[in-house]
Amino acid sequence: MSIDRPITIALILLIILLLVFFLVVPQYRIFTKLQSDLAEKIAEEKAQREYYVEIAKTYNDLYIHADDIKKIDDALPQDPVLAKLIYYIQDKAKLNGLIVKNLFLSKSSSATQQEGVTNNIKEIVFSTDLLGSYASLGNFLSSLEKSSRIFEVTTISFGAGSAGKSTSSSQNFSLQIKTFSY
Amino acid sequence: MDFSAIFQLRTKKFWWMDVILYFVISLLVATLICYAIFLIKNSMINDQINDVNLALQRVGTKLQRDQEKTVINYQSKIGDFSNLLKNHEFASNVFAFMESQTMPNVWFKQFSLDAKSNAVQLSGESNDMEALSRQISVFEKNKYVKNIGALNSSLGESARIQFNVNIVLDQNIFGYLVDIATVAEKNIPLDQDLSQQIKPTGLTVVAKSTSQIDLSWVAPANVVGSPILGYKIERESPVGGGFLVIVPNTGTAITTYSDLNLEASTEYNYKVSAINSNGIGAFSETASATTNAEAVVASSEKNITSFHFLLNPEVIGLIDLTNNIVTLNVPHGTNVKNLISSITVSNGATILPMSGVSQDFTSPVTYTVTAQDGSAKSYQVKVIVANPPEVAIKYNIPVILGVIVLIIVIIVVIVFVLFLKRKAKNSI
Numbered sequence: 001m002s003i004d005r006p007i008t009i010a011l012i013l014l015i016i017l018l019l020v021f022f023l024v025v026p027q028y029r030i031f032t033k034l035q036s037d038l039a040e041k042i043a044e045e046k047a048q049r050e051y052y053v054e055i056a057k058t059y060n061d062l063y064i065h066a067d068d069i070k071k072i073d074d075a076l077p078q079d080p081v082l083a084k085l086i087y088y089i090q091d092k093a094k095l096n097g098l099i100v101k102n103l104f105l106s107k108s109s110s111a112t113q114q115e116g117v118t119n120n121i122k123e124i125v126f127s128t129d130l131l132g133s134y135a136s137l138g139n140f141l142s143s144l145e146k147s148s149r150i151f152e153v154t155t156i157s158f159g160a161g162s163a164g165k166s167t168s169s170s171q172n173f174s175l176q177i178k179t180f181s182y
Numbered sequence: 183m184d185f186s187a188i189f190q191l192r193t194k195k196f197w198w199m200d201v202i203l204y205f206v207i208s209l210l211v212a213t214l215i216c217y218a219i220f221l222i223k224n225s226m227i228n229d230q231i232n233d234v235n236l237a238l239q240r241v242g243t244k245l246q247r248d249q250e251k252t253v254i255n256y257q258s259k260i261g262d263f264s265n266l267l268k269n270h271e272f273a274s275n276v277f278a279f280m281e282s283q284t285m286p287n288v289w290f291k292q293f294s295l296d297a298k299s300n301a302v303q304l305s306g307e308s309n310d311m312e313a314l315s316r317q318i319s320v321f322e323k324n325k326y327v328k329n330i331g332a333l334n335s336s337l338g339e340s341a342r343i344q345f346n347v348n349i350v351l352d353q354n355i356f357g358y359l360v361d362i363a364t365v366a367e368k369n370i371p372l373d374q375d376l377s378q379q380i381k382p383t384g385l386t387v388v389a390k391s392t393s394q395i396d397l398s399w400v401a402p403a404n405v406v407g408s409p410i411l412g413y414k415i416e417r418e419s420p421v422g423g424g425f426l427v428i429v430p431n432t433g434t435a436i437t438t439y440s441d442l443n444l445e446a447s448t449e450y451n452y453k454v455s456a457i458n459s460n461g462i463g464a465f466s467e468t469a470s471a472t473t474n475a476e477a478v479v480a481s482s483e484k485n486i487t488s489f490h491f492l493l494n495p496e497v498i499g500l501i502d503l504t505n506n507i508v509t510l511n512v513p514h515g516t517n518v519k520n521l522i523s524s525i526t527v528s529n530g531a532t533i534l535p536m537s538g539v540s541q542d543f544t545s546p547v548t549y550t551v552t553a554q555d556g557s558a559k560s561y562q563v564k565v566i567v568a569n570p571p572e573v574a575i576k577y578n579i580p581v582i583l584g585v586i587v588l589i590i591v592i593i594v595v596i597v598f599v600l601f602l603k604r605k606a607k608n609s610i
Contacts, residue, residue: 005199012206019213027220034227041234048241052250056498059249060488062256069256072263121262135412135433141274146443150266153273157294180266182259
């Protein structure tokens with residue numbers, strides 16, 4: 001049997017062309033795409049590992065600074081614990097020579113907006129009427145400001161007695177006190 | 183057109199025609215081999231991607247995810263807390279301001295502060311119009327007063343001037359960095375002779391605890407025709423650092439005061455001056471006291487706070503304080519028989535084996551941390567060596583197989599071509 005060389009050559013060239021276009025080139029494209037996918041995945045995996053190493057470092061740092069973290073937890077407790085708050089305010093008022101005439105929760109919000117940024121801080125606002133001397137009020141305010149928990153007195157109003165005797169007699173004070181939880 | 187040339191190509195036998203035929207056959211084989219190589223390579227890369235995906239899923243252990251949650255939570259909390267502190271307001275600064283700015287012969291009967299709008303509403307009385315005018319002038323000149331509005335005054339029943347005034351304060355007065363001493367700018371002092379006469383005497387300061395000093399003094403004998411309305415107390419710490427006002431006006435004639443929330447083992451100097459309707463008198467002599475020292479309590483803290491291997495890159499241990507286990511993942515090929523650790527423990531605690539000493543970690547090593555109070559806690563330190571990279575093995579087997587297949591294909595093609603040639607020769 002003899003082969004017809006020119007036809008065979010032409011046929012083989014045609015087959016080569018068909019193979020290149022329909023098999024080799026698509027596979028080459030898949031190959032390059034897979035290579036870039038693999039590089040991305042490897043980079044992602046490396047970044048994830050580095051991320052968790054950083055997390056572990058930061059976690060250890062948090063542990064080292066546990067005292068400072070506790071201060072933040074005290075200032076912004078996870079749970080508002082209203083009963084504890086009421087007791088604290090009453091206790092501070094009593095220690096500073098003030099009588100709490102009434103105390104009520106006037107507002108409790110779930111989140112606050114500061115400078116256009118939403119944060120997770122919840123505001124708790126108390127209104128209270130106190131009876132005592134002006135000096136006691138000053139000491140009470142000072143105690144609240146020095147407290148490990150953050151308190152802000154947003155409004156204060158009071159009336160004094162007659163001129164010249166205002167600082168020594170008992171007076172009624174109305175205060176609005178704001179505190180925070182997380 | 184002459185087609186005889188094409189006909190000759192078909193009938194005659196040219197040596198170069200054989201060369202071209204063999205060349206295109208080789209090309210066909212090469213194309214098939216290329217296709218096979220790409221198929222094999224793609225399959226390998228797919229396997230590698232699957233491996234990396236699996237590794238990605240295994241990256242965060244439960245402990246690591248818990249730590250991540252804690253860190254993210256605290257990151258957000260610390261950010262919110264610092265924002266809150268930045269905007270924190272101190273209403274007591276306004277009191278210090280009011281006390282320092284109130285002029286003699288002026289009394290405030292009603293006070294109302296709204297920290298949101300920085301507004302203070304005041305109602306009061308003054309002896310005469312001149313005293314009121316002087317009071318308003320003092321407010322106007324103060325840097326913390328932004329605006330004075332709605333001022334009205336009238337002659338009251340007791341021949342005194344009754345007035346209402348609204349003051350808008352500068353937001354900075356509520357700030358933490360505003361020193362009360364700077365807010366409380368000086369009142370107009372009494373003239374020298376009068377001020378010396380209302381000077382408190384016999385100031386005694388006694389340390390009561392680690393954080394409390396009690397002050398007592400003797401009221402001025404002569405109050406120059408006006409009763410004592412309160413006392414101004416100043417404190418100096420560190421000694422030589424200058425006195426700062428701690429109480430601008432006690433608001434009472436009581437001659438005792440307890441200074442709270444002080445630092446332990448710290449020396450404080452105090453001086454006191456009396457206030458009456460004429461103004462503030464001279465300061466008493468300075469008295470000094472040192473708060474009590476804190477009793478030293480041996481700490482019971484015995485935690486490992488960090489555990490590192492000094493490798494390149496550094497390997498950081500995951501500390502599980504609940505189960506007292508430290509886990510370290512080291513790269514494949516690390517010599518675990520000779521690893522030097524860098525360990526930190528709670529303040530005052532010690533650890534054995536010591537930090538910086540070479541250890542064999544082929545099996546878990548027990549470290550014992552001893553607290554200041556003598557109590558001890560044991561930690562198991564486990565080292566996990568990463569598996570050898572599977573990619574290298576997987577890469578070699580298909581390549582070897584590919585090469586073998588390629589050689590077989592080439593041999594088969596050559597044999598087939600030779601067979602056809604021989605058959606053609608025989609037939610001639």
